[in-house]
Amino acid sequence: MESLLLPIRQFLCCATPGAWIELARQPQSQSLILQDHLLCELKAAQSAAWLLRRYVLDERSSQRLQACLAPYSATVYQPQRLAQLPRPELSVSELSRRHGGVGSEALLEKMVRLIKEELHHFNQVHQLMQSRGIAVQPLSASRYASGLLAEVRTFEPQALVDKLIIGAYIEARSCERFAALAPHLDGELQRFYLSLLRSEARHFEDYLVLARQISPEIIDPRIEVIGARERQLILSADTQFRFHSGVPTPSRSPAAVTPQSS
Template structure:
């Protein structure tokens, strides 16, 4: 049972999304044999969230030197995840070594930097925390393939600016919101230490989707409600349709169909 505090945090997220996570996904997620896949994919999701935010800063907000500093910040995480190089225990001490200098030509660059750098810091911290949880449960990291979810959203991004940036930010909002919705759904059903961890993530990340939406509206030259509605339908379709690849953001498991 979720506390009143958590229910208050998750309510706006639930209202933002078009559908709840199906019970069939939850039944698969709480099986003991699903824990390794769930944590592995959650780990990858944290890194991808940081990478996506870094891409937005580099593409739209900072000069070349600042962009290079961002690449160097994430490189040890990427080396560990994709090339299985380095000791993950050393990741905790890493930080961004350079101040980000906004592009003078962009009126929204500083706001993008402020929100996305904070998000990157949080996502990388959570990446490390997931590795700690995996170690506590005797789960050794191995590379896995990505789910269809993020690609399924991003394939609808428009190809001209600033519409492309607006759509990417809206996609980011839905990814963050769905993550929080699933943290809340899973927390009472998983082993207590993992459940408590997911509640802590919910407290930290519940505002992320709102940051993405605020940026999208500030940057857009029109009201974005129609685009939010469009992506809400695409996101719901991914969540409610049959999916043969169980992951943290996957759809209805094949076995349930």
């Protein structure tokens, strides 16, 4: 496990603050963390799908991808609609390309695999929530992803490169938090979070490989800029408590967090 975590910790500019772990480990935080984790898995799949629709796929294949994700979104946003989730069936060979730009084949191959894995994680979290009687509820998003996306440059291919580096940071932080939280959780959650580390660890590297392949210049300065922003979001006070939130403000408690009404 340590060998998986070493490159992640070297990539991230800071560790998760103790105050976040302290709040997240409380029994009354567990349902909120699981609900937000479920949303994180969905968003990870949606972001990868968005990259494919925006940069690679033709219209028909974009719709095919949307249809593949639709039951998962419905589970979160219209939970009364669905009792059983399908297996995520998707393959590179059934998707056709609109563009053949630099790195587009690698982007397609890595993102299709990542989407399937994230949807599988979604299924796992969903089942765990069902077995614990935790209802699926949409939550308002934390400031984390939008704070990182504010760093994206406005011209291509640099905008895509920045989005890929941000994808790497989100994946790496998720891994680091699974590892930080796992020792404080019950046996089932502990085993589950540690099992997720394996595939999530590779996701962060997949994003970085793609960014290096697509960028016309060395990406290290962008890794530094986005890493500094990520560090600031993790280490500064945050009024919201979520899986990727910053340092909880003293008044925060999980009970004080209100689910989104929509």
